[in-house]
Amino acid sequence: MGDGEAVKSDYQQRRWHNVRKVLERSGPFCHPDFEPSAEILDFIMNSCKVLVVGAGGLGCELLKDLALMGFKKIHIIDMDTIELSNLNRQFLFRKNDIGLSKAKCAVEFVNKRVPGCEAVAHHCSIQDMDEGFYRQFHIVVCGLDSIVARRWLNGMLMSLLQYNDDRSLDQSSVIPLVDGGTEGFKGNARVILPGMSACIECTLDLYPPQKTFPLCTIANTPRLPEHCVEYVKVLQWGKENPWGSSTILDSDDPQHVAWVYEKAQERAMKYGITSVTYRLTQGVLKNIIPAVASTNAAIAAACATEVFKLASSCCINMNNYMVLNMSDGLYTYTFNAERRQDCVACSNTTRTMEIDCNATLQAIYDKLCEDRGYLMKSPGITTVINGRNKTLYMSSIKSIEEKTRDNLKKKITELGLYNGAEILVADITTPNTLTVKLKFSDVDVDMKG
Amino acid sequence: MASPSPKSPEQSEKNKQYDRQLRLWGDHGQTALEKGHICLINATALGTEILKSIVLPGVGAITLVDHNIVSDEDIGCNFFLENTSQGLNRGAETLRLLLELNSSVQGHAVQEPPEQILQDNPDFFKSFSVVIATSLGEKTIQELANHLWDIKVPFILCRSVGFLGSFRIQINEHPIIEVHPENEQIDLRLDVPFPTLAEYLNAFNIDDLDLKDHGHVPWIVILYKAVQKWQITNENRWPMSRKEKNEIKDIIRGFIRKDENGIPIEEENFEEALRAVNTALIPTFLPVNIKELIYSSSATNLTKDSSSFWIMCSALRAFIEAEGKGKLPLRGVLPDMTASTEHYVKLQSMYRTQAAIEAEIVYRKVQEIVAQLHCDSISDAEVKLFCRHAHDLHLIRGSNISSEYQMGTVASYIAGYLEEPDVMMVHYILLRAADMFRSEHCRAPGEWEPEADISKLKMCVSKLLSDISCSPFPKDDHIHEMCRYGGAEIHSVSAFLGGCIAHEAIKIVTKQYKPVNNTFIYDGASTNTATFTF
Numbered sequence: 013m014g015d016g017e018a019v020k021s022d023y024q025q026r027r028w029h030n031v032r033k034v035l036e037r038s039g040p041f042c043h044p045d046f047e048p049s050a051e052i053l054d055f056i057m058n059s060c061k062v063l064v065v066g067a068g069g070l071g072c073e074l075l076k077d078l079a080l081m082g083f084k085k086i087h088i089i090d091m092d093t094i095e096l097s098n099l100n101r102q103f104l105f106r107k108n109d110i111g112l113s114k115a116k117c118a119v120e121f122v123n124k125r126v127p128g129c130e131a132v133a134h135h136c137s138i139q140d141m142d143e144g145f146y147r148q149f150h151i152v153v154c155g156l157d158s159i160v161a162r163r164w165l166n167g168m169l170m171s172l173l174q175y176n177d178d179r180s181l182d183q184s185s186v187i188p189l190v191d192g193g194t195e196g197f198k199g200n201a202r203v204i205l206p207g208m209s210a211c212i213e214c215t216l217d218l219y220p221p222q223k224t225f226p227l228c229t230i231a232n233t234p235r236l237p238e239h240c241v242e243y244v245k246v247l248q249w250g251k252e253n254p255w256g257s258s259t260i261l262d263s264d265d266p267q268h269v270a271w272v273y274e275k276a277q278e279r280a281m282k283y284g285i286t287s288v289t290y291r292l293t294q295g296v297l298k299n300i301i302p303a304v305a306s307t308n309a310a311i312a313a314a315c316a317t318e319v320f321k322l323a324s325s326c327c328i329n330m331n332n333y334m335v336l337n338m339s340d341g342l343y344t345y346t347f348n349a350e351r352r353q354d355c356v357a358c359s360n361t362t363r364t365m366e367i368d369c370n371a372t373l374q375a376i377y378d379k380l381c382e383d384r385g386y387l388m389k390s391p392g393i394t395t396v397i398n399g400r401n402k403t404l405y406m407s408s409i410k411s412i413e414e415k416t417r418d419n420l421k422k423k424i425t426e427l428g429l430y431n432g433a434e435i436l437v438a439d440i441t442t443p444n445t446l447t448v449k450l451k452f453s454d455v456d457v458d459m460k461g
Numbered sequence: 462m463a464s465p466s467p468k469s470p471e472q473s474e475k476n477k478q479y480d481r482q483l484r485l486w487g488d489h490g491q492t493a494l495e496k497g498h499i500c501l502i503n504a505t506a507l508g509t510e511i512l513k514s515i516v517l518p519g520v521g522a523i524t525l526v527d528h529n530i531v532s533d534e535d536i537g538c539n540f541f542l543e544n545t546s547q548g549l550n551r552g553a554e555t556l557r558l559l560l561e562l563n564s565s566v567q568g569h570a571v572q573e574p575p576e577q578i579l580q581d582n583p584d585f586f587k588s589f590s591v592v593i594a595t596s597l598g599e600k601t602i603q604e605l606a607n608h609l610w611d612i613k614v615p616f617i618l619c620r621s622v623g624f625l626g627s628f629r630i631q632i633n634e635h636p637i638i639e640v641h642p643e644n645e646q647i648d649l650r651l652d653v654p655f656p657t658l659a660e661y662l663n664a665f666n667i668d669d670l671d672l673k674d675h676g677h678v679p680w681i682v683i684l685y686k687a688v689q690k691w692q693i694t695n696e697n698r699w700p701m702s703r704k705e706k707n708e709i710k711d712i713i714r715g716f717i718r719k720d721e722n723g724i725p726i727e728e729e730n731f732e733e734a735l736r737a738v739n740t741a742l743i744p745t746f747l748p749v750n751i752k753e754l755i756y757s758s759s760a761t762n763l764t765k766d767s768s769s770f771w772i773m774c775s776a777l778r779a780f781i782e783a784e785g786k787g788k789l790p791l792r793g794v795l796p797d798m799t800a801s802t803e804h805y806v807k808l809q810s811m812y813r814t815q816a817a818i819e820a821e822i823v824y825r826k827v828q829e830i831v832a833q834l835h836c837d838s839i840s841d842a843e844v845k846l847f848c849r850h851a852h853d854l855h856l857i858r859g860s861n862i863s864s865e866y867q868m869g870t871v872a873s874y875i876a877g878y879l880e881e882p883d884v885m886m887v888h889y890i891l892l893r894a895a896d897m898f899r900s901e902h903c904r905a906p907g908e909w910e911p912e913a914d915i916s917k918l919k920m921c922v923s924k925l926l927s928d929i930s931c932s933p934f935p936k937d938d939h940i941h942e943m944c945r946y947g948g949a950e951i952h953s954v955s956a957f958l959g960g961c962i963a964h965e966a967i968k969i970v971t972k973q974y975k976p977v978n979n980t981f982i983y984d985g986a987s988t989n990t991a992t993f994t995f
C-alpha cells in the first residue's frame with residue numbers, strides 16, 4: 013500500500029468506491045430503517061462477524077464474495093480436505109493443495125488476494141464447536157451439501173434464542189442464517205430469521221426423499237445397473253470381505269470402488285443387464301450429487317447479496333426462499349416459506365405426539381423417524397421417572413443398544429410412560445435434546461390435560 | 462493379507478477432476494467444451510466472473526480484449542486482480558490470474574479497443590464459439606452485434622450496475638438435440654406395437670401364471686392386455702376419454718389376484734399399471750414442433766452448406782413419410798418397472814433393438830443426402846443420438862440486438878410490457894437509458910452527483926420511451942435509484958450474473974440444454990428475475 017493510503021481509514025480507500033455508493037446514498041427502494049452513512053461500511057469491515065459454514069463449492073464462492081463486499085471478520089469452518097474432483101468448481105484450490113484442509117487453504121488464498129481481509133479457518137466439524145463459538149457471530153451463511161449438518165446448525169442457532177418473561181422473543185438473540193444449496197443445474201437460497209421466519213425444520217418437506225432400492229429387488233430381480241452395484245455394496249462385500257472382515261467398504265478408496273465395479277459387472281453380465289460403468293458405480297457408492305461451477309457461483313452470490321443486506325439494511329431481504337433452475341433457460345422463483353406452528357426447532361413450544369396407549373416403544377421410534385415433522389435418523393429416547401433419568405432406547409452406543417433393544421417391543425405403559433408423560437429425544441439432526449409430550453389418542457376427553 | 466487387485470484401470474486424472482460435471486453433460490459435452498474458444502471484451506468484475514466459471518470446467522481457450530488500465534475500483538470488486546495489478550493492462554492481468562484456475566486452458570490477451578478491431582481486423586471474431594462483452598458503449602454494441610450477426614458467431618451482451626443486471630444472447634440459429642427435459646415422455650408404442658413387441662405381448666397369458674410370476678409381469682403387458690380386453694366390446698378403438706381410461710383401470714383391478722377371503726393381494730406391478738393408465742395410453746403422435754422443424758425450408762431446401770442438424774432433419778422427414786408411417790423413430794428407452802429380471806431385460810432389449818433398426822434407416826438416408834450434396838460426413842453415433850432425442854429436438858432462431866434500437870416489432874413488444882406495467886421491463890429501459898447517458902455525458906448517471914443527474918437521465922428515459930411510442934414513467938423512483946448506483950459494480954451482483962452467463966455460454970458451446978431466449982434481467986435488490994424474447 014502506498015504512503016498516501018495509510019492516512020485514510022481503510023473504508024475510505026478508492027477501491028471501496030463501488031460499495032460505498034449504495035451504502036452512503038439513499039434511494040427510493042431502501043429498507044425503511046436504512047440511513048445512509050460511511051459508518052455502515054466501517055461496521056461491515058471492522059465489526060460485523062460472519063461465519064461461513066462449509067468451504068466447498070459454495071463456501072469458496074461465499075468467501076470471495078463477502079471479502080469483495082467489504083467483510084473482513086469472516087470465519088469459515090469445514091472438516092474436509094481437498095480432493096481432485098473438487099477442482100472443477102472450488103476455485104481457491106490447486107492440484108498442489110490436494111489433501112490439505114479446505115478451510116485453511118481457502119482462507120490463506122482470500123486473505124492474500126484481498127488485502128485487509130482477516131478470514132479465520134476452523135478445520136473441524138460444526139459439532140465440535142459450542143454455543144459460545146456460534147454466539148459471537150452477527151450472521152451465519154451456510155453452504156453445505158448435507159441435510160443432517162444443516163439441520164444441526166439450524167438447531168444450534170435456534171438454541172441461542174432467548175425469550176422475555178412474557179414469552180416474546182428477545183430480538184437481540186437472533187442470528188440470521190442465510191442458507192444455500194445446489195444440485196446440478198438447480199439451487200436454492202434462503203434467509204432464515206430464527207424464531208421469526210420459517211427455519212430448516214419448518215420446511216423439511218422441501219427436501220426430496222432419498223432414493224432407495226428395495227432389498228428384494230436388489231437380491232432377486234435386478235433390472236438396472238444401479239441394482240447390481242447396490243447388491244455388491246449391501247450383500248456381496250460383507251459376504252466375501254475382499255480385504256478381510258475388519259475392512260469396511262470405503263467409497264473413497266479407488267481399489268474398493270474398482271472391486272465393486274468388477275463384481276457389479278459380473279452380476280450384470282449374469283442377468284443380461286448392460287451399462288454398469290465405473291462412473292455409475294462410483295455415483296451409486298458415494299451418492300454423488302452432480303455439481304458445476306456456474307450454479308454454485310450464482311447461488312453463493314445470491315446468498316452473499318442477502319448477507320450484505322442483513323449487515324447494511326440497504327435493501328429489504330428476500331422473502332424468504334428462492335429457487336433457481338438453470339437447465340431450461342434460467343428461471344427463479346421467490347416465495348414466502350411459512351413457519352410451522354409446531355416446529356420442533358423454532359416454535360418455543362413443547363411438541364406433542366399423539367400415540368395409542370397400547371402402542372409399543374417401536375411405534376414412537378418409527379414416528380420419530382418417519383413423521384414429516386421429525387424425520388430423525390437414529391433417535392435416542394430417554395425419560396424421567398420418579399426424578400431419575402431412564403434410557404428407553406439408544407442405538408448410537410452399541411452396549412446401550414443391546415441393553416435397551418428389548419424395550420422396543422414393550423408397551424409404552426409397561427415402560428412407565430403415561431398420558432402427558434414427556435420423553436427426551438436426541439438425534440444427529442439436532443444439537444439439542446427435544447422434549448416430546450405424549451398424548452394418548454383413546455383417552456376420555458376430561459382426562460386430557 | 463494379500464489384497465485383491467482389481468483389473469479395471471483407474472480413471473484418468475481428467476475424468477476425476479471433471480467427474481461432477483461429466484454427470485451433467487457427458488464426455489461428448491466435455492469434448493465440445495474443450496474445443497470451445499470464448500472471447501471476452503472488457504475484463505470487468507462481471508467479465509472475469511463469467512470466465513471463471515468457464516475456465517474451471519475446462520473450456521479450450523479464452524481471449525480477453527481489453528485496453529483499459531487497472532484502477533483501484535477495479536481491484537476493489539474484481540477477484541482476478543491484485544494490488545500490484547494497479548496501472549497495468551486489465552486484460553493481461555486478469556488473464557494471468559484466471560489461467561491459474563486450470564492449466565489445460567489456453568489464454569490470450571489483446572490490448573486493443575474493440576472498435577479498432579472491428580475496423581482493422583473484423584475477421585478476428587470469426588474463430589470464436591461465443592463472444593461475450595461487458596461495459597460497451599451504445600454505438601459499439603450495435604456495430605459489434607451487426608458484425609457478429611453477419612458472421613454467425615453467438616454474442617452475449619452483459620450489464621451489471623448497482624443491484625441491476627442483464628444479459629442478452631444473440632444467436633442466429635441454435636439447434637439443440639439434447640435438451641435434457643425434466644420429464645421425458647415415454648415412447649412405448651402400445652397402440653402401434655412393432656412386430657417383435659406385438660408377438661411378445663400377445664404370447665402372454667396373465668391368468669395362467671402362478672402367483673409369483675403374476676407379481677413379476679411388467680406393467681406394460683398388464684396395460685396392453687387390459688386394453689385388448691376392453692377393445693372386444695369397443696370396436697377395437699383406443700381408449701381416449703377419462704371415462705374410458707377408468708374402464709381400463711377397472712379391468713386392471715379385475716386382473717389382481719384375490720386371497721381365499723376374496724381380498725385383493727397387493728401386487729406392486731398392478732399398482733404401477735394403474736398409475737400408468739393416464740400417461741402410457743397417450744397414442745403415439747408426431748409433435749407439432751417437430752413437424753414444423755422437418756418441414757421448414759432449412760430442412761426441405763438443403764444445400765452444400767446445410768448443417769448436420771438440417772441434414773438429419775431432412776432424413777428424419779423421409780423416414781417419417783416412409784418406413785415410420787407418420788411416426789418418429791422409436792426412442793428405445795424402457796422406464797424402470799417392477800418385473801422379473803428376465804421379462805425386463807427381454808423387453809428392454811426389444812425396444813433397444815427396434816430403436817437401433819430405425820436409427821440405422823435414418824442413418825442410411827443421411828448418407829444418401831451427404832453423398833448427393835458432397836458435404837462433410839455425419840457419424841453413425843451422431844445420427845443415433847439425434848434419433849434417440851428426436852421427440853425433444855429444439856431450435857432457437859434469434860434476433861439481432863440492433864433490432865432493439867429500431868422501431869418495429871421489438872419496440873411494440875417492449876411497449877406491451879411497459880403498459881402492464883412490468884417492473885422488470887422498466888429495469889431494462891433504465892439499463893438502456895444508462896448506456897445512452899454514458900454515451901452522451903462520458904460518465905455513468907450519478908457517478909459524482911446522484912441528485913444532479915436525475916433530470917439528465919430522465920431525458921434519456923423519455924427519449925427511449927418516445928422512440929417506442931410509450932408514455933413517460935409516472936414516477937422518477939427507478940431513475941433516482943439508477944443515479945444512486947452511480948455506475949457502481951457490486952461484486953455479488955456481478956458474481957450472480959457471472960455464474961448465469963457462464964452457464965449459458967456452456968450451453969451454447971456444448972449444444973446441450975436450452976439457453977435463455979434471449980434476454981434476462983436481474984434485480985438483486987428485490988431478488989427478482991425475468992426473461993424476455995426480443
Ligand SMILES: [Zn+2]
Nearest residue numbers: 211214355358
Ligand atoms: Zn422452524
